[in-house]
Amino acid sequence: MKKQIISLSNKPLLIMLWCGISISCFAQTKVASVFNHHMVLQQNTQVAIWGIDKPNTKITVSANWNEKQTTISDKNGHWKLHINTIKAGGPYTLKVSGSSNVTLTDVLLGEVWLCSGQSNMEMPINGFPGQPVIGSNEIILNSDYPQMRLFTVKKNMSNNPLDSCTGIWQPANPETAGNFSAVAYLYGKILQAKLKVPVGIICSSFGGTRVEAWTKKDVLEQINFEYKKNQNPTEKIDKNDPSVLFNAMIHPLVPFTIKGAIWYQGESNISNASQYEERFSAMINSWRKDWQIGDFPFYFTQIAPFEYGNQVNAAYLREAQLKTMQHTANTGMATTSDIGEKNCIHPAQKKQVAERLAYWALSKTYGFKGFLYSGPVYKSITVRGNKVDVEFDHAPNGLTSFGKSLNQFTIAGADQKFHPAKAEIIKGKLTVYSENVSAPVAVRYGWENYTEGTLFNLGGLPASSFRTDNW
Numbered sequence: 001m002k003k004q005i006i007s008l009s010n011k012p013l014l015i016m017l018w019c020g021i022s023i024s025c026f027a028q029t030k031v032a033s034v035f036n037h038h039m040v041l042q043q044n045t046q047v048a049i050w051g052i053d054k055p056n057t058k059i060t061v062s063a064n065w066n067e068k069q070t071t072i073s074d075k076n077g078h079w080k081l082h083i084n085t086i087k088a089g090g091p092y093t094l095k096v097s098g099s100s101n102v103t104l105t106d107v108l109l110g111e112v113w114l115c116s117g118q119s120n121m122e123m124p125i126n127g128f129p130g131q132p133v134i135g136s137n138e139i140i141l142n143s144d145y146p147q148m149r150l151f152t153v154k155k156n157m158s159n160n161p162l163d164s165c166t167g168i169w170q171p172a173n174p175e176t177a178g179n180f181s182a183v184a185y186l187y188g189k190i191l192q193a194k195l196k197v198p199v200g201i202i203c204s205s206f207g208g209t210r211v212e213a214w215t216k217k218d219v220l221e222q223i224n225f226e227y228k229k230n231q232n233p234t235e236k237i238d239k240n241d242p243s244v245l246f247n248a249m250i251h252p253l254v255p256f257t258i259k260g261a262i263w264y265q266g267e268s269n270i271s272n273a274s275q276y277e278e279r280f281s282a283m284i285n286s287w288r289k290d291w292q293i294g295d296f297p298f299y300f301t302q303i304a305p306f307e308y309g310n311q312v313n314a315a316y317l318r319e320a321q322l323k324t325m326q327h328t329a330n331t332g333m334a335t336t337s338d339i340g341e342k343n344c345i346h347p348a349q350k351k352q353v354a355e356r357l358a359y360w361a362l363s364k365t366y367g368f369k370g371f372l373y374s375g376p377v378y379k380s381i382t383v384r385g386n387k388v389d390v391e392f393d394h395a396p397n398g399l400t401s402f403g404k405s406l407n408q409f410t411i412a413g414a415d416q417k418f419h420p421a422k423a424e425i426i427k428g429k430l431t432v433y434s435e436n437v438s439a440p441v442a443v444r445y446g447w448e449n450y451t452e453g454t455l456f457n458l459g460g461l462p463a464s465s466f467r468t469d470n471w
Contacts, residue, residue, distance in 0.1 A: 029053045029098035033164040034256045040149045040200025043088045043109040047257040050080035053098040060097045088197035110198030112258045115184035117265035119207030126178045133182045134348045143177035150180045153204035156248035157237045165252035186354030204249045210268045213245040215283040254290045260297030262357050273316035281328045299332040299360045304347045305340030307450040315447045315465050322464050332360035335375040337453030338462040372459030378466040387433040388440050395457040398428015404454035412442045442469035
């Protein structure tokens with residue numbers, strides 16, 4: 001019998017044979033990176049579970065709330081299935097069996113929310129250097145909530161969609177909460193207090209980033225965005241390159257079953273405010289399409305007033321966000337016109353932001369009644385001689401300034417020249433006028449980079465900056 005000899009001169013063949021044997025021998029069952037101990041799964045629904053294994057391997061996922069499902073991995077080893085969840089509770093154990101076993105412990109069922117955006121979402125309870133979160137020490141001290149779980153997606157960028165990200169689920173406590181997003185944590189805390197169920201919060205945020213970086217390639221192409229992908233593998237990726245954050249920090253989470261999402265971003269897009277509504281709404285709808293769980297709730301924060309400088313007027317970006325809420329299904333906007341800081345783009349009052357986002361969720365998603373969830377939203381005007389009466393939605397009992405001066409209004413006639421205006425609230429009704437404009441046709445409120453909001457409904461929620469014209 002002749003011996004078979006593989007020549008060492010054929011090194012590529014030898015390497016390929018060895019690698020093939022190695023992969024075959026040591027392949028094992030793995031779940032996607034967002035699944036690990038201490039996680040929260042969405043209650044009372046079907047949740048997606050997925051991962052990799054050897055090709056054509058039977059995969060069984062079983063949970064000790066009496067649930068079991070099976071599937072077969074495809075030719076590339078990928079597998080995905082859905083399991084039924086019951087009402088909130090736990091802790092439970094989830095077991096995945098294939099060519100090997102994976103057991104995940106301390107799993108809770110409850111409400112899961114995705115939180116994303118730029119630095120105001122990223123800003124931890126500990127704050128940024130020299131930029132505090134008001135009440136941070138007390139928030140951290142009282143953050144021991146075993147049934148609230150936090151997952152931070154590590155910052156990353158990619159020109160191509162990734163299947164995994166870096167992060168772990170952690171129970172909320174003073175050792176973990178301080179470095180977690182302040183808005184996301186406080187939002188989750190409010191939900192848990194009202195719903196009395198476990199809450200899982202996934203935060204995927206990256207400071208100084210534009211909406212285009214969070215939007216997938218084909219969506220940008222559909223809205224005529226000139227998509228230029230970096231084709232040079234040696235060239236450094238920039239965090240604001242189109243799609244790179246979606247690819248690296250959102251795609252790995254799809255389709256982990258969530259209840260909804262909150263978002264805080266927009267400051268980096270003030271230079272292209274005229275395009276923001278289209279791009280932002282396209283991003284929202286594309287995320288919903290990817291998750292395949294319907295038009296899930298998407299609540300976002302309007303950027304706060306800040307003195308950007310004279311080259312732009314951020315009021316146009318705030319308007320684009322307002323229009324997104326008005327034109328995109330199942331969205332809501334938390335207004336922050338009263339808590340901006342002239343010289344700091346990161347307002348310290350994160351508790352108010354979280355509360356206002358939570359009002360939307362508690363009312364529109366969870367059905368709580370009897371309170372206001374939105375600030376006043378401009379509706380219409382009526383001209384009476386040289387005076388203009390302004391009507392609002394979301395102000396059922398009228399308006400108030402809580403004693404503050406209403407000096408953020410301007411008014412214009414047909415010449416389109418705006419003049420500072422006087423404003424009065426009489427029995428909850430707003431009237432605006434100026435001695436310099438005898439026949440007014442348009443009113444603007446807070447139409448500057450930085451403005452101190454003083455117009456509220458009686459629930460204490462501020463009005464967005466607005467204009468009645470489209471000049």
